[in-house]
Amino acid sequence: MAVVELPITLDRDSPAPFAVQLAAQLRQAILEGTVRAPHHLPSSRRLAADLGVSRGVVVRAYEQLAGEGYLEGHGAGGTRIAVRADVRAPARSDPARPRDEPSRPIIDLTPGRPSDTPFADRSWRTAWREALAEPGHVDLPPALGTSRMRAAVAAHLATARGLNVDAEDVIVTAGTSDALQLIVTALRSRSPTPRVLVEDPGYPTARRVLTAAGARIETLPVGPDGLRAVQLTTVDPVPDAVLITPSHQYPLGGRMPVQERLALLDWAAEHRVLVLEDDYDSEFRHRRMPLPATASLPSQAEVALLGSFSKTLSPWLRCGYLVVRGTSGDLLKETRARLDSPVCGVLQSALAHYIDDGGLARHTARARRAYAHRRTLLLDRLANRPELGLAALEGGLHAVVRLPASVHAEDLAARALTRGVRVAPLAPYYAHRPPQNGLVIGYGAPSDLQLTRGLDILLQLIDTTDPPDGKDRT
Numbered sequence: 001m002a003v004v005e006l007p008i009t010l011d012r013d014s015p016a017p018f019a020v021q022l023a024a025q026l027r028q029a030i031l032e033g034t035v036r037a038p039h040h041l042p043s044s045r046r047l048a049a050d051l052g053v054s055r056g057v058v059v060r061a062y063e064q065l066a067g068e069g070y071l072e073g074h075g076a077g078g079t080r081i082a083v084r085a086d087v088r089a090p091a092r093s094d095p096a097r098p099r100d101e102p103s104r105p106i107i108d109l110t111p112g113r114p115s116d117t118p119f120a121d122r123s124w125r126t127a128w129r130e131a132l133a134e135p136g137h138v139d140l141p142p143a144l145g146t147s148r149m150r151a152a153v154a155a156h157l158a159t160a161r162g163l164n165v166d167a168e169d170v171i172v173t174a175g176t177s178d179a180l181q182l183i184v185t186a187l188r189s190r191s192p193t194p195r196v197l198v199e200d201p202g203y204p205t206a207r208r209v210l211t212a213a214g215a216r217i218e219t220l221p222v223g224p225d226g227l228r229a230v231q232l233t234t235v236d237p238v239p240d241a242v243l244i245t246p247s248h249q250y251p252l253g254g255r256m257p258v259q260e261r262l263a264l265l266d267w268a269a270e271h272r273v274l275v276l277e278d279d280y281d282s283e284f285r286h287r288r289m290p291l292p293a294t295a296s297l298p299s300q301a302e303v304a305l306l307g308s309f310s311k312t313l314s315p316w317l318r319c320g321y322l323v324v325r326g327t328s329g330d331l332l333k334e335t336r337a338r339l340d341s342p343v344c345g346v347l348q349s350a351l352a353h354y355i356d357d358g359g360l361a362r363h364t365a366r367a368r369r370a371y372a373h374r375r376t377l378l379l380d381r382l383a384n385r386p387e388l389g390l391a392a393l394e395g396g397l398h399a400v401v402r403l404p405a406s407v408h409a410e411d412l413a414a415r416a417l418t419r420g421v422r423v424a425p426l427a428p429y430y431a432h433r434p435p436q437n438g439l440v441i442g443y444g445a446p447s448d449l450q451l452t453r454g455l456d457i458l459l460q461l462i463d464t465t466d467p468p469d470g471k472d473r474t
Helices: 018-031 044-051 055-068 122-133 147-160 176-187 204-213 258-271 326-339 345-356 359-382 409-418 448-463
Strands: 071-073 079-081 170-173 195-200 216-221 241-244 274-278 303-308 320-323 389-391 398-402 438-442
Touching: 018 055, 044 055, 055 071, 122 345, 122 359, 147 170, 147 320, 147 345, 147 359, 170 176, 170 326, 176 204, 176 241, 176 274, 176 303, 176 320, 176 326, 195 204, 204 216, 241 258, 258 274, 303 326, 345 359, 359 398, 359 448, 409 438, 409 448
Parallel strands: 195 216, 195 241, 241 274, 274 303
Antiparallel strands: 071 079, 170 320, 303 320, 389 398, 398 438
16 A cells, blocks of 8 residues: 655644645645545554644544545545546646657667667576675675676676786776776876877767866877877877777777787887777677787786776666776776775676676677677668768677768758658767768667668668759769
C-alpha cells in the first residue's frame, strides 16, 4: 500500500479551524494532481502527530472530503484518494519540438554509439547481482579505484591489447572526459595554463573539456596516417602534453605507423612532454591486426593511456581508466587522491565481476562480428558510388563519407533529419583547418534494418540534390 507524503502546513494564527484548513489543502492537492489515486493517505493518528493537532481534527477533515467524493474510507484498509471522473490532474503540455525535429522515429547514425546489447547479457545481470550481494560498504571507494577493478582492467588490457600493466598503474576514471580533466588539473600544478597539442581534425569533446579544465589548446594537422613526428619539430614553444589517437585516428581513421610512434616518443622524451594516448576503440579491427599501443613501446617518454568502456559496453556507464607510470603517473595519482573517486563502488564491483568472469571478452567478440557485418552492409550500399569517398573503415564503429562538391554536408544532414535520419557533418571535427565536405556515420547502434534504411534515404537525397549550376544530373 503506497502512502503519500502530504505537503500540509497549518496556519496557527488563522481564524479558520484546523480541520477546515486541512480539508482545503488536501482538496487542492488532489485537484492539482499533487496526490492522486490510488495513493492512500496517512492514518489519522499519524497525520495528527505529524501536524501537532488532535486526531479529531484529521478525522473531521477526512470525513468532509469523503462526503465530497474526494476520499474513500476502507476501515482497517485506510483512507485512499477516490477515482473521480471529474477530477483530473492539470494537463501537462509536451515540450515544444524543435522545428527541425521530425515527428517520426529517428534512425540515429551519429558516431560514438555502440550496440545496447550488453545490458541484455545474462553475464552482465549476473555481475550486478554478485556486486549487490557483496557485504555492505560504509566507506567511500578508494580514490584510484577498487583493487579488484584495477586488477580487472590490467587483466583486460593484457588480453585485449597485449599490454603488461601492473594494477598499481591503473586509475579508474569516469570516462575519457574525466581523465582529461584530471590530467589538466595535475599539469596545472606545474604550469598555470598548460599547453596541450591535439590533432586537427580531432575529437571536439576533448578540445572542449581540455579548454574548460584550464588548458590552452594548439593543433597540428593530421593526414591519412595520423600525426607525423616530423611536424613536432616545428612546434615552438614545446607543449606540456600531446593528445593522439594513433591506433584509429578520430575521425579520419588513419593509424600511425610504429616508426612514427617511436619518433614521437623520442621527441617527447627529449622535451619532457607527456604523451596522452586515447585508445578509444582498438578492440574492434575489421581488416588488419591492431598495432601495439604506443604505451607499450620501449621509450623513456612518459605515456598516459586513456581508455574507457564507452565503445565496448556503453557511454551510459561513464567508466574508464588511465594507465600511468613515472613521475607524471605519481602526479596524476596524487591529484586523484586529492579529488577523490568519481566512480561509484557498486559499478566498479559489477564491471570487475563481468571482466573476471569472461563476460566482457565474450560480448566484445559478439560485438566485433556484429559491427563487421554492419560495416559490410555500409560498403554494399556506398562502395559502388564513385562520387563518394570512404574512410575510417579498418576498425571502430564509424565511417567517414566524403561528398562531392555539389552536395553540401550540412544541407544533406538537415534534409536527412526531415526524413527521420540523423547524421553528423564532418566539419565540426575540424578546429583550425578548412574542413572537408563529408559525413561521419556511426553503424554501431542501429539495427541492420535501420542502417540499411538510413543509408538508402541518404543516397536518395544525394541523387536528388540539384547541382550548383542548375543543370540536370546525368
